[in-house]
Amino acid sequence: MGEREREIEEFGHAEFDSIDWRSDYAQLIEEFPSLAPKVSFEHRWADGYEPLPSQLRYHECDTRYKGFSGPVGSGKSLALVRESLKLAYANPGRLGLVGAPTYRMLEDVTMLTFLEVLETFEIPFTLRKSRKMITLTDCKSRVIFRSLEHPHRLVGTNLAWFACDELTFCKQASWEKLEARLRDPLARLRAGIAVWTANGFDWVYDRFIKQGHPGKYTGIRAEPFENRYLPEDYYENLKGSYDPLLYRQEVLGEYLSLFSGMVYHAFRGAQETNGNVRPAEYNPRLPLCWAMDFNVRRMCSVIAQQSTDATNRPVISVLDEIVLPDSNTVATCNEFDERVSRILEPLEKRGKLQIDVRIYGDAAGNSGSSKTGDLSDYSLIRDFFNKRSERYRVTWHVPDANPTVRARVNAVNTALCDASGERRLFMAPHCKELATDFEQVAWAVNSSTDIDKRKDPKRTHISDALGYLVTRVAPVTLRGGERSTPFGI
Numbered sequence: 454m455g456e457r458e459r460e461i462e463e464f465g466h467a468e469f470d471s472i473d474w475r476s477d478y479a480q481l482i483e484e485f486p487s488l489a490p491k492v493s494f495e496h497r498w499a500d501g502y503e504p505l506p507s508q509l510r511y512h513e514c515d516t517r518y519k520g521f522s523g524p525v526g527s528g529k530s531l532a533l534v535r536e537s538l539k540l541a542y543a544n545p546g547r548l549g550l551v552g553a554p555t556y557r558m559l560e561d562v563t564m565l566t567f568l569e570v571l572e573t574f575e576i577p578f579t580l581r582k583s584r585k586m587i588t589l590t591d592c593k594s595r596v597i598f599r600s601l602e603h604p605h606r607l608v609g610t611n612l613a614w615f616a617c618d619e620l621t622f623c624k625q626a627s628w629e630k631l632e633a634r635l636r637d638p639l640a641r642l643r644a645g646i647a648v649w650t651a652n653g654f655d656w657v658y659d660r661f662i663k664q665g666h667p668g669k670y671t672g673i674r675a676e677p678f679e680n681r682y683l684p685e686d687y688y689e690n691l692k693g694s695y696d697p698l699l700y701r702q703e704v705l706g707e708y709l710s711l712f713s714g715m716v717y718h719a720f721r722g723a724q725e726t727n728g729n730v731r732p733a734e735y736n737p738r739l740p741l742c743w744a745m746d747f748n749v750r751r752m753c754s755v756i757a758q759q760s761t762d763a764t765n766r767p768v769i770s771v772l773d774e775i776v777l778p779d780s781n782t783v784a785t786c787n788e789f790d791e792r793v794s795r796i797l798e799p800l801e802k803r804g805k806l807q808i809d810v811r812i813y814g815d816a817a818g819n820s821g822s823s824k825t826g827d828l829s830d831y832s833l834i835r836d837f838f839n840k841r842s843e844r845y846r847v848t849w850h851v852p853d854a855n856p857t858v859r860a861r862v863n864a865v866n867t868a869l870c871d872a873s874g875e876r877r878l879f880m881a882p883h884c885k886e887l888a889t890d891f892e893q894v895a896w897a898v899n900s901s902t903d904i905d906k907r908k909d910p911k912r913t914h915i916s917d918a919l920g921y922l923v924t925r926v927a928p929v930t931l932r933g934g935e936r937s938t939p940f941g942i
Contacts, residue, residue: 498538501574507675508532512539516671518632520620520647520661523675524706525691526683529648530566533616536646537567538576540614541594543642547613548595550631554622556600559585563618564598601627613640621652651708658708677705692873693766695929699863700872712896716862716904717916719869720891723882729869730888733770733881735796736760740809740848742769743789744922746914747815747830752777752785753914754814755887756792759926762877767927769868771880772796774887774915782830786837809846810838813922816855850925858904861920863929878923890916 504512511521511532521532533551541549551567553559564585571578577590585598599607601617604626615631617623628647635643649657661672678688691704696719701707721728736758745754756773773792777785797806812834831851838847856864868878869891880887894913897903906913 498535498542498576500576502535504528504532504535505675505679505681507673507679508535511673512536514671514673516669517643518645518661518669519671519673520649520657521673521675522649522651522662522706524650524677524704526680526687526704527675527677527706528680529650529675530562530618531570533563533618533646533648534567534570537596537614537616538570538589540616540642540644540646541589541596542592544613544637544640545592545594547637547640548597548610550597550599550610550612550615550634551618552599552601552607552615552623552627552631553618554600555602558619559598559600567596567598604630607631607634610634611637612643613637614642614644614646616645617647620647620649621655621657622649625656651702651706653702653711654708662708675706693764693871693875694867695872696863696866696870697872699867699929704872712859714895715892716894716896717866717869717891719866721870721876722888722892727876729876729879729891730882731879733772733879735772735800737800737806737808740811741772741793742811742813742922742926744918745785745812745814745830746918746921747782747817748914751911751914752780752782753886753918754785754789755884755915755919755922756789756796757919757922759922762875766877767868768877769879769923769926771878771884771887771919773881774884776886776915782833783837786834790837790841805844807844807846809848812847812849812851813925814851814918815921816852851921852925855921856924856928860928861917861924862904864924864927865916865920867929868923868927877927886911886915887919890914 505528507521507523508528508531511519512535521529523529537549537551551563553563567587568580570576571587579588579590580586581588587596587598588594589596594613597610601607601623604624607627607630612631612634615635617628617631620628628645632645635645637643647657647661651658661670662674688704692700694700695703698709698711698718702709702711721730723730739758739760742757742759743754744757745752752775754775755771756775757769757771760768760770762768773796775785775788775792777788793808797808800806812831814831831849835847838845855861865878868876870876890912893909894916895905895908897905897907904913
């Protein structure tokens, strides 16, 4: 055995760190056939992998803590799996952890992607499903999969490395707990890695992108449209799925302050020639949608109809609004009946019509009413319609739990105007309270999740009511962690 071959055999790990894993190791095997098992062992993580430019920069970065930030479709999930495998092979026989923000995402996306890569590229492993643990057969490294929802549960484990999927949706305390567990004394290469979609100027941005700790944390940013494996019209088609600002964040990967300033930034009023205010006429072929928000001092609801456009996307037209200060659920039901009578009056000259009504609204209405004692608001509404079954056929579309504020606002803004400039949410000119909400409701200062409800107690309720309807019929799904191909690219 020659001097260089003995050096590589003795100090193989250090030597392999300097190898260009895409090409040089093949030449090394050809030069020293006896090293082939060791070299192929070290580089199993790269089998069949042709990384995109940003993925390559991520893998070549040698900072202890590094992250990969990119828009939807930039291959973040695949990069996380491949880098995790790289660390597992660099630390034979040691323990690593792969985490995700929620248990559901861990099972449905993160762990599934990991297993698909192993199976597709025939990387040998065994799976202990009950313990959510994988053992890589040829290097005896173990990988455990954990939800990062509860930071206090990430204790008692000495790790050689860890990886976090969609870090911007994880708690900062979870990342810091994992940093504290990165203390396996036998690890050859201790590291913490992550991938994420931009989510404003949060703690992840401060730590990895702003680089407040140079030399310790590095953030690699993927460029939009660099993924050559996606269909040509992939990003263009996404314009209909997001409002303009959300498109810039989710699809272009920009860091923006989405949750500051005005909440409904996509709204354009009656003064705009192509705005969201226009005459709305009742369509007798469509059911009525009644969406409600329950409050002690201000009962608010909207009467709307939902149709579809030429591409089968939902279009919502608000026909009327009901705002009754210091009222109650029964009075609101009576007012609804009166408003419907006005809407139907031109059509009922030959007799009463039976119409379909779909109920949407605040899930809190299932609890005891603050105005009427023990009966819930929805119990009172059911009783109201049961007594008028000859006129109304009612179906219920109220969720067990309300959507998050972000989900509701994203859905409304996208319906008001998506990134392609299409508007699919309109309101009648006389809906003044709803228009005022759209023009004046703002985000609370120093909060990325709360709407300011203190400045004017009359505001937010009518737009909340409409938001419950829009979120049910035209939800916006943030695609963090989603895979456009089986392998995450």
